[in-house]
Amino acid sequence: MKGSMRAGMGGGTARGTVPGTPVTALAAPAALTAPAVLAALAVLGTLAALATIAIAPPAAADRPPGTAREHPPAAAQPPAAVQPQAVVQPPVARRSPVTGHSSAVGQPPAAGQPPVVGQPPIAGQPPTAGQALATEKSSVAGQSPVVPVSKRASDGAESSPVMRPGRAVRYWTPAKQAKAKAAELPSTQRPLLATSAQRMLSVPVGKRITPGGDANGYARVHRPYSEGARSRVNGRLFFVNAGGRGDSCSASVVSSASRLLVVTAAHCVYSVPEGAARGKWHSSFAFVPAYDGRAAGERQREPYGRWGGRRAWKPDGYTGLPGGDWNSTYDVALIEVGRRGRTLQDAVGAFTPMRNQGGRHTIVTDGYPGVLGRKPYDGRDQLWCLARTQPARSLAAASAAATAPVTAYAAPAPAPAAITAAVPATTPATKLETYNCHLSKGHSGGPWILKGTRDLIGVLSAGTEDGQADGYSVANALNIESYGAIVGQADPRGVYDALSIKATGPAHAVRQGEVTAVTATVTMRGLMGATEVPVTFRVPPGASLTAVSGASCRHAAQEATCVISAIRPGRPVQLTARIRLGRDAAKQVPVTAHVAATRLDPSQRDNTAVFRVPSRA
Helix, strand or coil: CCCCCCCCCCCCCCCCCCCCCCCEEECCCCCCCHHHHHHHHHHHHHHHHHCCCCCCCCCHHHCCCCCCCCCCCHHHCCCCCCCCCCCCCCCCEEECCCCCCEEECCCCCCCCCCCCCCCCCCCCCCCCHHHHHHCCCCCCCCCCCCCCCCCCCCCCEEECCCCCHHHHHHHCCHHHHHHCEECCCCECCCCCCHHHCCCCCCCCHHHCCCCCCCCCCCEECCCCHHHCCCCCCEEEEEEECCCCCEEEEEEEEECCCCCCEEEECHHHCEECCCCCCCCEECEEEEEEECCCCCCCCHHHHCCCCCEEEEEEEEECCCCCCCCCHHHCCCCCEEEEECCCCCCHHHHHCCEEEEECCCCCCEEEEEECCECCCCCCCECCCCEEEEEECEECHHHHHHHHHCCCCCCCEEEECCCCHHHHCCCCCCCCCCEEEECCCCCCCCCCCCEEEECCCCEEEEEEEEECCCCCCCCCEEEEECCCCCHHHHHHHHCCCCCCCEEEEEEECCCCCEECCCEEEEEEEEEEECCCEEEEEEEEEECCCCEEEEEEECCEEEECCCEEEEEEEEEECCECEEEEEEEEECCCCCCEEEEEEEECCCCCCCCCCCCEEEEEEEEEC
16 A cells, blocks of 8 residues: 555545556457357467566666665675575476466567567557556556466465574664564555545545544554453564565464464565566564554563564465565465574464455454554554455456456446456455455554454455545455465474364164254364355255254255354364155165365365164154
8 A cells, every 4th residue: 555544543634646547448349250259269368378477677777766776785784594696597488277378488479469468558459458457556656557467376385595583683673673664555446536535534434343443444452562362462573675675564473383473464575676577585574572662661662572584485376566466365474483482372372363265254453554754653553443344356356357358448437346346246255355444554464353253364465545535455365275375384283274074863763754863063173263164964865854053054855055154173063954764764864964175184084974864664
């Protein structure tokens, strides 16, 4: 989120933002012949194959003056892990996960092929869907339009070089902490025209639900932060970014077997330096739980001390390209910190990660918004916001539109309403969005916790530009594609998503024509919980399901499909199916109960249970 917060607890003058580039609306052709359909399908395959082509960086002579150096001056050089030298590689053939076709990364398209996604359209030709989408969001003056996110299949993880925690602890002195800026919070919508900002409120009064909240939805967390069960698990994360400058994000401790893991956003650990073609790991991570920048002394400011980072992990699908991965499903990261006589989790506690794909929840989010000189948004206060979420399906639709073929285009039309209006309710969502909080930069990576629990369902990933009349924030859900991709490497001894099911029923034979009950007990072992867990019941002909309780269920005669809203480690959930035995029922009527498993489940042999109901005439 560029710029300072608009109307807030600290007051101040609203600053205008640069108007975005108009969005090009796409119009469908009036009719398609069979050859045209085949041609369109060929274009779609080519576009998908080209979607992974990287854009070459500008030459050094073409970079704007004042571009930040790759590293800070030698006198102020922070301790950092050695980064590999950039080597010029020949074009590499990359196979598209969508079409199976290969394309040479870094080569221009051959004659007759459509332009590369993310590059301006060729004169006299209509733009591709990806180019039209890229014009929807123009960033601050002097920057290029963003690169739209490309679809890719990825479920692996990448780790940073190993770092020395003690060096980061020594580097981040109170003086350096005071000078650290807040990492930019990526934007998902165009900024408003400055001329339209007559009386700007980031969150309209009717949408503010935080008790005592300001115009952005924020309220102050009660001090001292060390006394709050939630506020001491949250903290400020300091680091040296890919350009060599001191930055900060928000982060929190998450349950793990190592008891040393901190969760934040991937854009807080990895980014593409200005003028570079590929990303680079941030370094010198120092996490300060319950950080209080207004405390008089260092011991009060850092009540649990400074915890240096040893290694960071991100999904390998996160490349750090602005406007693409920022809005993808991969913007989540884990950092392992060093020990300080005891583990971090022993010192402050931890949140329980909850696997989810985004949904409707009531959440609390805490963080350290950091706009220097703008109290209380200057990074020295922990602020919180209460919000109701919904699945961020519009982002998934925009991602899909970026790879769609284009046959015609029309005059500019408003967006994102043009995109979101046609988003079906069945579109998969891997992010959560809310209009109750206008969260600021510096809050990036801050946890989204289910209200009244310690269940972590996401981390702040993106939001609207400062100046939007309708504050809007987005969290990356802790889903299989993101959190599931990295937690196995970051915490190899941990047990995650270990679901099992057992079925019990009557001990004596049931008379044919009567109704009996079979109970399925679903249990989650290990360190992770889950939301929206599917469970099914099946019975053979000769028996029928009359009702199922204990979850949200739909049933027909022989099958019922249920969804458990949430399940937590060590807290089983019971579902009961009532079954009528027919006059022609077999002597043993098998009732099958099944709970859906993910690839994180260490053993899927206990995901199905069968209870055989004895019957008699």
